[in-house]
Amino acid sequence: MFRILLVVFGLILPVAAQAQWSRAESTNFIAYSNGTPEDLKERVEALEKFGRVLQTMTGARRLKEVPVKIKVYFLPSQLEVADSLPYPAGGVLGYYNTTMRGPFTVMPRQDLKDSATGRTQFSAVTVLQHELTHHFMFQYFPAAYPAWYVEGFADYIGAIEITDDNIAKVGLFLPNRAETLRRLDWVPLKELMNPIPGKSKFPGIAFYSQGWITVHYLYSTDAGRTKLKDYLRRINAGQSFGDALAAFGDIDAFDREVRAYSKLNRIPAEGVHYPQLTAGPITVEKLSPAASALVNIEMRMSAGVLVSGAKTFANRVRNVTRPYLSNPDALRVLADAERMAGNRAESLAAADRLLTLDPASPWGNYFRSVNEIDALITAQSTDETAWDATRARLRAAMKALPNEPRFARAFYESYSRRGVLPPASAQNALAHALDLIPRENSLRLLVVKDYEARGMIQDAIDTLAPLAYGLEDESEKAKRQREKFRGQYREVDDEDDAETPREMLVRLLAKRDGKAAPAAGN
Incomplete structure (x- = not known):
């Protein structure tokens, strides 16, 4: 399972969750918090405003109704966030993922601050906005954008700050990316912007650091914005990443310009006033004891349940839901947990209770x-x-x-x-499901395999490309480490993939072109 984690270092101890939860629903979000309802509403308002600024900046069409909303779980601190994961992570400030249960994120209500200076070390809001930018791009612009732009744009946009008087501060400095630029060797942009699957070898962090400064440079002038717009138009028209680089003119000269920009002592930011910016309607309610009891369980189901702990988890769910067996949501969660644990008879019993309440x-x-x-x-x-x-x-x-x-x-x-x-x-139903949750990777791979089985190789490539090009090439050592971790902390619903998305893409490209695919590791 692909999960976006922001990791920090420190001792993580489990903290008991508070029982009383509030729920807020807006155009794009369903959010939960065990803080005050007023605080929850303010946080959702900020998220909606960020989303509307992002839509305005990109010219995306705003949907009147969002069919699958992002669930946001606001927890008191980093400790509770880390405890919600199914495995020890060493320290996590927040995380985002899309599963078959839908897109969700778990974030603390507090930033991580330096104990000596009191300054913010990691901003949960910036991390969340970075991931929401990814979600937005997949939802509204599902093209096969290269990783440098995917990550660079998300960093550039994710750093936006919106003031109380609706001024969006755009292009803010990111110290962590600047530090990476100082520390690592520069990757030539003609290589970074046109990586060859299976052949290009450079640190994956370059997609973030150089992607950020390249996007920042392009957005800093009208001429740069025009070039970027032309570049994206070429990609959406079907040009290869290499051919689309013509939008930047002499790529070596462009490389020198961006590299010089990265060495400036100060880079420009701007404030854009959105006088009509509103969050839209937001409803907030305190949840009933039954609904409150289910929030933590559903959050943990989305976060993942280990195969080794599925039986214990089902026992816990059984105990929590026992007082609420006339509640349809409690029965739904119970049926789900029992099936995750392989308890077919118990899952069927809960399903039958649901059908008794409502045939x-x-x-x-x-x-x-x-x-x-x-x-x-x-x-x-x-x-x-x-x-x-x-x-x-x-x-x-x-x-x-x-x-x-x-x-x-x-x-x-x-x-x-x-x-x-x-x-x-059934194929149409599957394609519709991917339209609903385009960042669910196992679903995307299933659609790709369906297209391949039908001989629709180009459709398979086009569907796989947004995922495969958004990932860096993985070394054999990194692959072994990932597989070892996955074996130790295997989650329910994890699937054994014979090949990575990049490996699959290389094979499909060779199949389309009538060539033999290179052996793994070559």
């Missing part, structure tokens, strides 16, 4: 169906009547909640898990 319950139909599918797969069943019946439940669930990606994926996998190429209806 048309979409979640009741979903959990009954996926447990039935597990049983049919285990039995290698060829009973088409049984398969049709369980798919009918999924169709009913999708009709009731058409924007729930888990339903669409389960419908698709009711075919693919049998080794059968899914029909067009």
